[in-house]
Amino acid sequence: MFKKDGEGSAETIIANGVKVEGDFASPGNVRIEGIVKGSVKADGDLLVTESAMIEADVTAANAIVSGEIRGNITAHDKIELTGTARVHGDIMSKVLTVAAGAVLDGRCQVMLEGTRETVTTRTKQPKAVEA
């Protein structure tokens, strides 16, 4: 999975100061620092930095989120929300870690390993998650 600085392994980089509109798909790892509107699909890992502003449904193998996402996030393995993450949408993955200070407004659906069972929780209003 991505290291937190992530740049070295990213095949696609959307830097700060760049806007992407449409259905964005990448066969590898993606690092987003800029603005994205539409949809995002990465077959590899996704790193969303603090400066990023995404208005899109997001799908990736793993995701580390430090910026703002307005849309649903689906990861096949793991989602990590760092302390600066602001997520307005539903989250679905096998593993979810949320750091103190992260803002989450939506449902969290954690798929239990080896079963089709899921555990769903819902935050009632946008608020900072406490560790």
Next chain:
Amino acid sequence: MYHYIYDSFLSDPKHAKLLSQIENRLTDLGIYGNVHRLALFKSMKGTIQDAVRRGAKTIIAVGDDGTVAKAIDAVAEFSGVSFGAIPVGEKHTIAQLLGIPLGVEACDVLSARLVEDLDLGKVNSHYFLTSLEVPGQVNAECDGQYTVSPVAGGHIRVCNLSMGERHTSDPRDGRLETMVRTATRGFFSSMFRPALATAGLSVFPTQKVVIRAEGKAQMTAIADGQPYADAEFRIEVMPKRLKVIVGKARTI
């Protein structure tokens, strides 16, 4: 049979000695062939078309980056023709990327004949090997799926073969890298130390790119150092389009 295309600037007497040394070395190696000298009314494209019509299987461009770029654009039209270069003159970045040394030493690389099938980029009706750059406020539509635009200015570069400090493009992977470089300036850096403003680099692996400039009837692109003007640029990768003689010191 090797066909050597000498650029017109080589008619300057200051290059005569080097050309003579090159010709001697090619003769020693047994690969000397037909020589075509470009002139005011003898273009690269016409010369290469004539040579291929007469059965040329290997075209060697003798000159600088401009010579190589124009020769690649012409040779790419034909399948089964190999391309090589003997760098002479001031700028020879393309030859350097291909691992071809300057002057007489290039003859040994040609003789060793290490051939790679390389992708080319095609912009409208022209071919390029290294990269295409469009300065100014433009946007790029990538693979017909999404549009990339710098928020506050920047420039777009589409790379097929390049060695950057932060990203390398391989002309054997069947794709182009669309790069957008933007300047991100903080208040203090832009006011007092503009040189400290850091540039952001975005990279998008793509196969087809359309570059447009909003509100402009025409814009200019630089591909392999050659300027092209058009209302929009349709760029696509042409996989394994050109057989290129490369050296062991190549960057790919």
